[in-house]
Amino acid sequence: MPDKTVEKKVEALPGDTASTAGVVVTDAGPAPEKARSLWSDAWHDLRRNPLFLISAVLIVFLLVMSIWPGLFTSASPRDADLAKHYLGKPNWGHFFAPDWLGYDVQGRSIYARVVYGARASITVGVGVTIAVTIIGTFIGMIAGYFGGWTDTLLSRLTDIFLGIPFLLGALVVLNSFDNRTVWVVIMALAFLGWTQIARVARGAVITIKQADYVVAAKALGASTSRILVRHILPNALAPIIVVATIALGGYIAAEATLSFLGVGLGDTAVSWGGDVARGREQLRIAPHTLIIPSVMVSITVLSFLMFGDAVRNALDPKLR
Amino acid sequence: MAELSKTDEPQDATPNVSEVEVVDANSESEAVAAIEAPVERGEPILQVRNLVKHFPLTQGILFKRQVGAVKAVDGVSFDLYQGETLGIVGESGCGKSTVAKLLMTLERATAGEVFYKGQDITRLSGRALKAVRRNIQMVFQDPYTSLNPRMTVGDIIGEPFDIHPEVAPKGDRRRKVQELLDVVGLNPEYINRYPHQFSGGQRQRIGIARGLALNPEIIICDEPVSALDVSVQAQVINLMERLQDEFNLSYLFIAHDLSIVRHISDRVGVMYLGKMAEIGTDEQIYEHPTHPYTQALLSAVPVPDPEAREGRERIILTGDVPSPANPPSGCRFRTRCWKAQDKCAQEVPLLAVPERFQGEDTPAAHESACHFAEEKDVIHAA
Amino acid sequence: MTIIDEMAESPAPDGSQDTGRPLLEVRDLHVEFRTRDGVAKAVNGVNYSVAAGETLAVLGESGSGKSVTAQAIMGILDMPPGRIPKGEILFRGQDMLKMSGEERRKIRGRKIAMIFQDALSSLNPVLSVGYQLGEMFRVHQGLSKKDAKAKAIELMDRVKIPAAGDRVNDYPHQFSGGMRQRIMIAMALALEPDLIIADEPTTALDVTVQAQVMDLLAELQREYNMGLILITHDLGVVADVADKIAVMYAGRIVEHAPVHELYKRPAHPYTKGLLDSIPRLDQKGQELYAIKGLPPNLTRIPSGCAFNPRCPQAQDICRTDIPPLHPVTERDGGELVGRSSACHFWKETIHG
Structure with a gap:
């Protein structure tokens, strides 16, 4: 229904007039509105979304924690004092003190471990997301834009990777590494996780490449690289960003799961997943050693999911 | 208006070479020079x-074969x-x-x-x-x-x-x-x-x-x-x-x-199902159409004037445009044409000045791809 | 408030049922939408009425509020962001805006049906046409599957779909x-409604097919003695079938007239400009007359007459006072039945 467009977009600029005879009359209307890109419109929407504000504050907090853990605690996550093992209960009154959240079975400060554990989770989450976005966008764009055999080949490849169960695959891949650093985990998850982005990117590119503005650029004689970079990528980016931010929470959960299963980061690394695994053994005696790192994982995953949701609403209102 | 040589026969596919200067395509700079000439x-x-x-x-996913x-x-x-x-x-x-x-x-x-x-x-x-x-x-x-x-x-x-x-x-x-x-x-x-x-x-x-x-x-x-x-x-x-x-x-x-x-x-061409049905100056096409499709098209246009409309003859075509994947034999318009005869199913009408108008100095003498081209004014009230 | 229908219809004595009363009456309807840029006032006090067997054409460009009014009548407006702050929609004298959801649902489809522009997206792609047509009878009249199918074939014959019996399962x-638009029409007709609202029914079709569909619609309307509201932007289509025309601009009716009168002597500068700006098929003109400027932004409708920034006749009063819908008369004051114009200078416009 043609009338509907009016509700969604600013339609007319009342000041603009062009007279019938083609003599140009420069507008004398109200003050001209500012240039507004679609990105700035999205930002305008985001700032008013409480979901976005809450999740953004949490994410900033987690980022700061992962970059400068020293700001939050003076205790070291590795200092084990077996004498404290028996005093393991949290002292809820001692805010931010090493004994605030109690000690684990080896007498290490749980608060310190929670603070230092953020780095592993956030690095893996952000690292995997960046890696899959680059790989997925590249493969999806090539497949979507060139079509034909290229598309058939890349799409089948995507299907093959999609057929591997994500966690099981990661388990197998990581098992073959002895020294599992953060980077190894990122590579393993990215190796298996790019398919989702690739599919979204391919779909977006196929739609966009038929748009008249792409045809117009071709008609002007634009090169393929110009069309891809100037026209297709900026328009395909919105759905890709949406999928990527929502997936980020999933990667953090995946890292925690793998660490819990003992194939994530090595035993010496400080990570929430590892702590949950160790806490499980004391479930009866000291449940907080399990619960506190689990809650941290949940809060982090939830923050990123909420963030992704808010971004999706702002970038693509139709998806709601 | 220049007289053109146009037929549907493939052997005549090459245009009047004397008229069109063909330049060797591989001498690129020559081509560029020609393009830049006014x-x-x-x-x-x-x-x-x-x-x-x-x-x-095509049909099939991996191994595509052409089916039409x-x-x-x-x-x-x-x-x-x-x-x-x-x-x-x-x-x-x-x-x-x-x-x-x-x-x-x-x-x-x-x-x-x-x-x-x-x-x-x-x-x-x-x-x-x-x-x-x-x-x-x-x-x-x-x-x-x-x-x-x-x-x-x-x-x-x-x-x-x-x-x-x-x-x-x-x-x-x-x-x-x-x-x-x-x-x-x-x-x-x-x-x-x-x-x-x-x-x-x-x-x-x-x-x-x-x-x-x-x-x-x-x-x-x-x-x-x-x-x-x-x-x-x-x-x-x-x-x-x-x-x-x-x-x-x-x-x-x-x-x-x-x-x-x-x-x-200045000039208008009327297309139907991948072919040009009629082409001429705007006056020839609108005031003196000779192709039945052009006549039907013109008569169907709703005119924003109830009075002018009432005296007009309206030709309402039956049916829809056939699929371009499987166009009718002969004249493509014959399935919806009220003049269609056996000849229309067998022979593809060529886009040319109809025989009956050839040599005559009338506005009806313009190119029209119909075996039975006939002038008919459809846009003015009778 | 000026009510057109008082002029269009002979006022019926109160209390008498149906006869003389308009089938549908829209009174001072307002609709607004909340948007990112503020409140868009899509409909600002629309009045119109349709009687049985009558065709009212609502003519307007995008953003004029013609479709929004129809959606409000059908009760298919998206609310929110839409809102109806004011107005009445009377169907056989009853205000539909005050009815419960259940009551409205009973009217929708059974008494008032709608035909949309895009038939393909209005039909369910995974169900056969016969099933979708038959559904109307199964749901509303409780017919068996077999009877419903027979009815569906009958309807398809009615709208002149060739070989209906063979195509019912397509x-x-x-x-x-x-053909799809015919199916849409068949669907709208299924329960023999009193009123059909057709929103740009032929816009998506080719000219030669347009004529077929329009003729069919007019024929069926006569046969069933239905009221028809035809919403369109095409001055040509309107001329062919309408009895009376309401011209909308920026959410208001700016002119109302019987069809012949409107084309002969427009009484509003906007109507006049529209008629002058379309090229003619039967004569080659010089430069086209063009209405200058652009349709207004609905979040910032100009004060006074909404058309004033584009109007060649605008005076100071046009920028300050909203013109009411004046009854239009002959030069000597003789009555012109059913004519009105929302222009301060309607006399100058119609009588030059």
Whole structure:
């Protein structure tokens, strides 16, 4: 229904007039509105979304924690004092003190471990997301834009990777590494996780490449690289960003799961997943050693999911 | 109007070679030189000969095999003269938009030639093709999808200069873009705004400014006003007419709205199911149509005047346009034509001046692809 | 408030049922939408009425509020962001805006039906056409599957779909655009409604098919003695079938007139401008007349007459006072039945 467009977009600029005879009359209307890109419109929407504000504050907090853990605690996550093992209960009154959240079975400060554990989770989450976005966008764009055999080949490849169960695959891949650093985990998850982005990117590119503005650029004689970079990528980016931010929470959960299963980061690394695994053994005696790192994982995953949701609403209102 | 040699026989596919100077395609710089040479007013600038475009219909996912073809354009020939507007009308699926894409070399022709200043542009590539693209530009139908929503108006209109840097030196571009905005009747200060901040009519002006940027000789307009409101349509039509005079442009104006086409065109071609049914000056086509399809099309146009309408004869066609994948034999219009006889199913009527009018000096003596061409005035009240 | 229908219809004595009363009456309807840029006032006090057997054409460009008014009548407006702050929609004298959801649902489809522009997206692609037509009878009249199918075939015959019996099990995509629009019409007709609202029913069709569909619609309307509201932007289509025309601009009716009168002597500068700006098929004109400027932004409708920034006749009063819908008369004051114009200078416009 043609009338509907009016509700969604600013339609007319009342000041603009062009007279019938083609003599140009420069507008004398109200003050001209500012240039507004679609990105700035999205930002305008985001700032008013409480979901976005809450999740953004949490994410900033987690980022700061992962970059400068020293700001939050003076205790070291590795200092084990077996004498404290028996005093393991949290002292809820001692805010931010090493004994605030109690000690684990080896007498290490749980608060310190929670603070230092953020780095592993956030690095893996952000690292995997960046890696899959680059790989997925590249493969999806090539497949979507060139079509034909290229598309058939890349799409089948995507299907093959999609057929591997994500966690099981990661388990197998990581098992073959002895020294599992953060980077190894990122590579393993990215190796298996790019398919989702690739599919979204391919779909977006196929739609966009038929748009008249792409045809117009071709008609002007634009090169393929110009069309891809100037026209297709900026328009395909919105759905890709949406999928990527929502997936980020999933990667953090995946890292925690793998660490819990003992194939994530090595035993010496400080990570929430590892702590949950160790806490499980004391479930009866000291449940907080399990619960506190689990809650941290949940809060982090939830923050990123909420963030992704808010971004999706702002970038693509139709998806709601 | 120059007499053209046009037939549907494939052996006649080569045009009047004496008329069209064929240049060896591999001498690229020669081709570029030819493309840059000017054409006199009233001379043909674009000659289309037996243009064919079949889209293959395939089956199977991994191993595709062709099971048929959609004959979108099936042997179309016409000339576009320098400085004129040639209107192409027809219903959806008649192939008029495919013709536009073929002329823009956005699609590769299955067969046939398009001569631009003697160069067959269907066979050009590389530098020569880029030079052709500078001179043949396009205005699109939908002003909402033809502008990149993530680019500013300045970037959109300036993009042609990025692609063809020789047209405008870098420092000059912003001024050029503002000039273009001014030419199409938009405030030059809008240069930093985004397309969604404009209304449909304004967007179409932006699209026209982009088309003008490279100073082309030919503009192909594919339904340029059909997406606009009635009150804005007239503004855009007037603008296009003014620009034609100002920049000495030749227009190929493709539309389904017969009234608008009559208003803007010097000559009009009527297409049906991938073929040209009739072509002539606007007066010949509108006042003296000889092809039954043209007559039916004209009589079906709703006229915004209840009184003028009442005296008019209306020919209401039965049925729908057949599928271009499986067009009828002989004359493609015969399945809906009230004059159809056995001959129409067997022989493809050629686009030529009908025998009965040959040598006569009447407006009915124009090219019409019908075995039983007959003049009939359908737009005036009886 | 000026009510057109008082002029269009002979006022019926109160209390009498149906006879003389308009079938549908829209009174001072307002609709607004909340948007990112503020409140868009899509409909600002629309009045119109349709009687049985009558065709009212609502003519307007995009953003004029013609479709929004229809959606409000059908009760298919998206609310929110839409809102109806004021107005009445009377169907046989009853205000539909005050009815419960259940009552409205009973009217929708059974008493008032709608035909949309895009038939393909209005039909369910995974169900056969016969099933979708039959559904109307199964749901509303409780017919058996077999009887419903027979009825569906009958309806398809009615709208002149060739070989209806063979095609009843086909899916929407197997039909051409014109045939799909016929199916939409058949669906609207299924329960023999009193009123049909057709929103740009032929805009998506080719001219030769347009004529077929329009003729069919007019024929069926006569046969069933239905009221028809035809919403369109095409001055040509309107001329062919309408009895009276309401011209809308920026959410208001700016002119109301019987069809012949409107084309002969427009009484509003906007109507006049529209008529002058369309090229003619039967004569080659010079430069087209073009209404300058653009339709207004609905979040910032100009004060006074909404058309004033584009109007060649605008005076100071046009920028300050909203013109009411004046009854239009002959030069000597003689009555012109059913004519009105929302222009301060309607006399100058119609009588030059």
